[in-house]
Amino acid sequence: MVVLHRFWFTLDRSLSPSVLNLGCGISAYSLDDAKHILAEQVFNIFGVRDILDVIEDVDVSTLEENHVRSNMGIPTIRGVWFPLL
Template identity: 45%
Template sequence: MIRYWFEFDFENYLPVPSGTRTGCGVTAYSYEDALNIINEKIFNKIPTAPIKQVVENVDISILDKGHVLPNMGLPNVRGIWFPLGYN
């Protein structure tokens, strides 16, 4: 399993899915699997926002300590671990 951190370009994109402006953490078998999870769980039935940045094997300790770390799920389980509510 691989931990990914995605950041999206929401400049010309509406509606922005709840909680995703900071980024999105997902654990998956591969990059393609991560995209499938994001498309299914977060952007369900709407076009996916352009991806601005992806960090593969993200070290969660570098993520926002005031918002992301205290509000995330388990990063060792396949699925969305930030923001919560998309599994």
């Protein structure tokens, strides 16, 4: 059985203001898979940032309510669910 995991990435905030200052949510099969999605889909749009922290199987109810939870996609499908691309 293949299981998806919800990853929440905290990224370097020292670069120019960006939605990535809030973080990035990706559902993937593994951390390596999530990092591949991050590099291919997110960093191609917003620029590369250092990863400061990763939470595996994040409980989305613990994420920031006004900007993250109210603007996120579906975390049960493989891919980026925050920010919406």
